[in-house]
Amino acid sequence: MRYDQTLLRSCGLLQDTVTGSIDLSGTPTPYIYDRTNRMFYVELDNRAPDQLFESFAQLSMFDYLWLGGRRPMLLRTFGERQLIGPEKIVGVETEQLSHTLLYHLFNTHHDMRRAERRLRTLRLALAQSVAASGLEVAPVAAAEDLIRRIVTLLHLLRHGVVEYEGSASRRGAAALIDRLLDSGRSVAEAVVSLCGGESADLLTTPSPSAFTYASLIEWLFGEPPWPECSVPFDERSVRGLLRWLTQEVIAGDRLEAGILEFLHETYLSLPGAISVAEGPSSKVFENQRPNRRTGSYYTPEELAHEIVSTSLAKWLADQADVNVYDPTETESLNSSMRSRALRTLRGVRVLDPSAGAGVFLLAAADWLLRARRFLGDTRPEHTVRREIIESNIYGVDLLSSATNCSALRLRLWLLLGWPPSRPLPNLRLRLATGNSLIGAIRGRSKGHRFESSATPALDWDSVFPEVFSDGDGGFDIIVGNPPYGNITSPVERAVIRRTYPWETYGGREGTWNSASLFLVRSRMLLNDSGHLGLLLPNSILRVRQFSKTRAFLRRQLGLWGVTDVGSPFPHVTLEMVTLFASVRPRVRTETVCIRTRRHDLPQCHPVTRERLDARDIMVLYHDDIFDRVYDAGRTGVLSASRGRDIPATHTRPNRSPGYDVPYAATGRSVSRYGFNESHLSFADDWFESDRLLRESYESRFLVSTKNLPFPRCALKPQGMLHGGGVVRIRVHSPRMNEAAIGLILNSELVRYICMRYLTNYSQLTTCLNTGIMDEIPVAYPDEDSAFQVLFHALQLLYSSNGHAGSVVDSIETIANALVYELYLLDSSVLLDAVTQLGDEVRNHLGLQDVLGALVNEKTMGLAQEIMNNPVVERIRAAPRMGRFR
Numbered sequence: 001m002r003y004d005q006t007l008l009r010s011c012g013l014l015q016d017t018v019t020g021s022i023d024l025s026g027t028p029t030p031y032i033y034d035r036t037n038r039m040f041y042v043e044l045d046n047r048a049p050d051q052l053f054e055s056f057a058q059l060s061m062f063d064y065l066w067l068g069g070r071r072p073m074l075l076r077t078f079g080e081r082q083l084i085g086p087e088k089i090v091g092v093e094t095e096q097l098s099h100t101l102l103y104h105l106f107n108t109h110h111d112m113r114r115a116e117r118r119l120r121t122l123r124l125a126l127a128q129s130v131a132a133s134g135l136e137v138a139p140v141a142a143a144e145d146l147i148r149r150i151v152t153l154l155h156l157l158r159h160g161v162v163e164y165e166g167s168a169s170r171r172g173a174a175a176l177i178d179r180l181l182d183s184g185r186s187v188a189e190a191v192v193s194l195c196g197g198e199s200a201d202l203l204t205t206p207s208p209s210a211f212t213y214a215s216l217i218e219w220l221f222g223e224p225p226w227p228e229c230s231v232p233f234d235e236r237s238v239r240g241l242l243r244w245l246t247q248e249v250i251a252g253d254r255l256e257a258g259i260l261e262f263l264h265e266t267y268l269s270l271p272g273a274i275s276v277a278e279g280p281s282s283k284v285f286e287n288q289r290p291n292r293r294t295g296s297y298y299t300p301e302e303l304a305h306e307i308v309s310t311s312l313a314k315w316l317a318d319q320a321d322v323n324v325y326d327p328t329e330t331e332s333l334n335s336s337m338r339s340r341a342l343r344t345l346r347g348v349r350v351l352d353p354s355a356g357a358g359v360f361l362l363a364a365a366d367w368l369l370r371a372r373r374f375l376g377d378t379r380p381e382h383t384v385r386r387e388i389i390e391s392n393i394y395g396v397d398l399l400s401s402a403t404n405c406s407a408l409r410l411r412l413w414l415l416l417g418w419p420p421s422r423p424l425p426n427l428r429l430r431l432a433t434g435n436s437l438i439g440a441i442r443g444r445s446k447g448h449r450f451e452s453s454a455t456p457a458l459d460w461d462s463v464f465p466e467v468f469s470d471g472d473g474g475f476d477i478i479v480g481n482p483p484y485g486n487i488t489s490p491v492e493r494a495v496i497r498r499t500y501p502w503e504t505y506g507g508r509e510g511t512w513n514s515a516s517l518f519l520v521r522s523r524m525l526l527n528d529s530g531h532l533g534l535l536l537p538n539s540i541l542r543v544r545q546f547s548k549t550r551a552f553l554r555r556q557l558g559l560w561g562v563t564d565v566g567s568p569f570p571h572v573t574l575e576m577v578t579l580f581a582s583v584r585p586r587v588r589t590e591t592v593c594i595r596t597r598r599h600d601l602p603q604c605h606p607v608t609r610e611r612l613d614a615r616d617i618m619v620l621y622h623d624d625i626f627d628r629v630y631d632a633g634r635t636g637v638l639s640a641s642r643g644r645d646i647p648a649t650h651t652r653p654n655r656s657p658g659y660d661v662p663y664a665a666t667g668r669s670v671s672r673y674g675f676n677e678s679h680l681s682f683a684d685d686w687f688e689s690d691r692l693l694r695e696s697y698e699s700r701f702l703v704s705t706k707n708l709p710f711p712r713c714a715l716k717p718q719g720m721l722h723g724g725g726v727v728r729i730r731v732h733s734p735r736m737n738e739a740a741i742g743l744i745l746n747s748e749l750v751r752y753i754c755m756r757y758l759t760n761y762s763q764l765t766t767c768l769n770t771g772i773m774d775e776i777p778v779a780y781p782d783e784d785s786a787f788q789v790l791f792h793a794l795q796l797l798y799s800s801n802g803h804a805g806s807v808v809d810s811i812e813t814i815a816n817a818l819v820y821e822l823y824l825l826d827s828s829v830l831l832d833a834v835t836q837l838g839d840e841v842r843n844h845l846g847l848q849d850v851l852g853a854l855v856n857e858k859t860m861g862l863a864q865e866i867m868n869n870p871v872v873e874r875i876r877a878a879p880r881m882g883r884f885r
């Protein structure tokens with residue numbers, strides 16, 4: 001397999017490119033640079049990657065360097081700089097090569113998962129034994145402390161500083177872990193002995209190297225204010241500790257650099273962990289999955305890097321006219337331009353208002369270090385690192401464990417560049433624990449300063465006085481992955497109502513979802529030239545409840561970029577987008593850059609602001625067909641509402657005496673043109689006491705599933721009930737027939753409209769339960785009998801198993817062609833032909849005969865002609881338009 005230019009181009013990795021030439025030891029060497037992936041491509045068979053990296057790093061900032069040729073290699077520049085060789089690249093399926101894969105090529109997922117499983121087991125065992133031991137400590141604090149002690153202890157054991165059961169280092173560590181993981185009894189023993197202070201003794205063991213570790217560990221793990229650590233230590237032990245903390249954890253398993261973040265998440269998942277009395281999200285986070293409650297899913301490093309680097313680079317381009325990611329521009333940077341950009345960067349203030357374990361803060365620190373180097377900051381690395389974390393990086397989180405974790409990681413980051421034998425400084429980190437959503441901001445919040453001892457509101461003016469001291473105070477950049485869900489407490493809502501200048505909550509078009517509140521709050525915390533880059537649930541673009549949020553986004557912010565990131569969190573199906581916006585765009589962006597990380601869609605395409613703002617929902621995958629279907633149809637014709645559930649005691653899975661009313665309750669009970677018998681249950685007469693259910697029983701109407709990103713319709717007959725998993729479609733025009741509408745909704749074209757425009761290819765939420773139904777443009781024929789006949793025909797065909805697939809296929813082809821003709825073509829040739837045939841046969845023959853009459857050479861020929869229309873062909877060949885029943 002050859003990884004040459006052609007291949008990378010065909011995978012979309014060299015799409016948005018510029019070319020140039022770089023001088024490598026006196027030899028001019030041509031390169032290609034892809035601006036979307038920020039990747040250099042250069043063909044060289046004889047090369048030293050490190051030297052190449054240095055040469056390119058002087059030319060421009062970039063994320064990847066692809067070394068093409070006989071043995072392809074790939075170098076990543078952010079996070080931990082890494083190089084991967086041909087073995088790994090060649091093992092990759094070519095058609096899967098994408099931006100996301102570029103990053104994952106570097107990931108050690110397998111190892112991570114193994115270590116994760118072991119840590120999870122350990123965490124559970126610990127939590128259980130803490131509970132069983134009756135220790136008078138909050139379980140979370142105890143577990144946090146334990147993990148910290150175990151981490152320390154393991155390290156000491158591994159390095160032979162202390163011994164366990166007479167065996168030194170590795171064997172000792174492995175034995176201890178095995179014991180911890182073993183039986184409940186031995187775990188409890190180990191826990192109690194650790195809690196009882198054995199490990200504290202270890203930290204003060206009077207061996208010289210243990211003493212060194214103790215001081216260092218205290219500096220790293222201690223509570224603020226962090227004292228200066230005057231004990232010098234040798235480089236080997238510091239490097240050893242760091243390497244261990246970031247790479248190796250248990251019995252030789254390797255772990256990614258996210259270990260600390262992972263441990264933090266692990267604490268959060270402890271049963272009965274945290275109780276925030278009366279405060280924001282004033283809930284006791286108990287049992288499994290508490291991160292649902294705090295809206296906390298932690299961001300993968302790559303995504304944090306992309307958000308941070310994109311926001312910072314754009315802000316810098318606005319402020320200092322330097323685009324650090326474009327070699328055609330950086331080539332001509334002179335020293336005064338560089339120093340102006342450097343000065344600007346020195347003063348930047350980047351905030352993550354829901355920092356969690358600090359992944360965005362670290363990404364920002366890392367980026368600033370690289371950018372400063374690129375712009376010519378030649379001062380010693382430790383000075384630059386310290387300056388960055390003391391004056392550029394700001395973080396807030398509700399949980400002190402999160403703030404502590406961020407602090408720890410920032411200090412570790414500083415250590416990576418700290419000279420050995422130099423005393424560690426007393427750092428002034430800009431981190432705070434508190435509620436980012438409430439609390440006074442000078443001149444920004446309406447009304448009076450909010451005072452309450454019950455809620456840990458953050459008083460921004462006094463916590464970060466340097467940021468808000470002058471008139472145009474505020475942060476330059478806000479990045480992050482704020483919590484989502486309705487997690488705000490009544491106290492918070494009351495404060496928000498009083499103090500926010502913009503209202504995105506209330507009514508059917510508003511929401512208390514914290515994702516929306518964080519967006520507004522970020523705008524309040526930014527200064528006039530500020531930028532934001534936030535990772536938000538993609539429902540923000542299309543769900544009715546976020547209408548006010550979208551209006552806010554359009555009026556109060558200048559949106560300039562959107563990335564559709566699909567589902568970025570491991571084990572969670574949430575789908576996300578990143579929104580990039582500025583407070584007051586220096587130049588109003590007429591084109592918004594839309595990027596996608598979904599594997600089968602084009603990576604990058606621009607959409608004009610006008611188009612993005614044309615409708616309430618924000619359509620990312622805009623194309624020229626959009627206007628045509630919206631011109632052809634009318635919106636607001638349909639609406640959807642969910643059914644009412646019947647208590648389980650009044651239903652049975654099978655028909656039985658007293659339980660004989662068919663009940664379609666789940667999305668799976670509705671199939672196209674009919675119902676799935678195996679997913680129907682049966683109800684007794686309890687439903688008669690409920691008005692809505694009675695109405696459902698007595699009427700026939702169109703229903704659909706809520707499980708798919710497009711409708712799947714059937715006509716619910718009288719005598720059947722529908723429940724909460726099924727939606728009723730109401731047609732608000734008396735002239736429109738439900739069967740004809742059903743045919744249109746079940747068509748390929750409506751599937752394309754819904755998937756591509758209305759749900760932005762979301763796999764999760766359907767267009768139905770999110771109020772999007774009324775956004776479907778409905779075109780309706782003047783003469784609808786053909787549509788009705790075809791709907792009933794398909795209903796019949798789908799319900800009788802004996803029918804040959806080819807008849808269904810033919811009828812469906814005609815139905816789809818009719819809908820394409822209706823929306824996209826100026827003619828009605830097929831409609832006229834089918835209507836005529838329908839009229840001729842309908843009065844004399846049964847439906848079966850109608851089918852026979854409809855499927856003839858003429859109609860099939862006309863339908864095929866429509867299918868051959870270039871626009872129709874494009875729709876049918878579009879991503880995710882494969883066959884669907």
Ligand SMILES: C[S@@+](CC[C@H](N)C(=O)[O-])C[C@H]1O[C@@H](n2cnc3c(N)ncnc32)[C@H](O)[C@@H]1O
Pocket residue numbers: 280281294295296297298299352353354355356357358359360396397398399402434435436437480481482483484
């Ligand atoms: C989705 S996590 C993201 C953490 C981190 N930014 C990341 O992406 O990995 C959200 C974080 O917000 C914090 N949080 C929730 N409500 C908050 C509030 N009102 N103010 C500040 N932090 C909050 C949670 O404790 C959690 O750490």
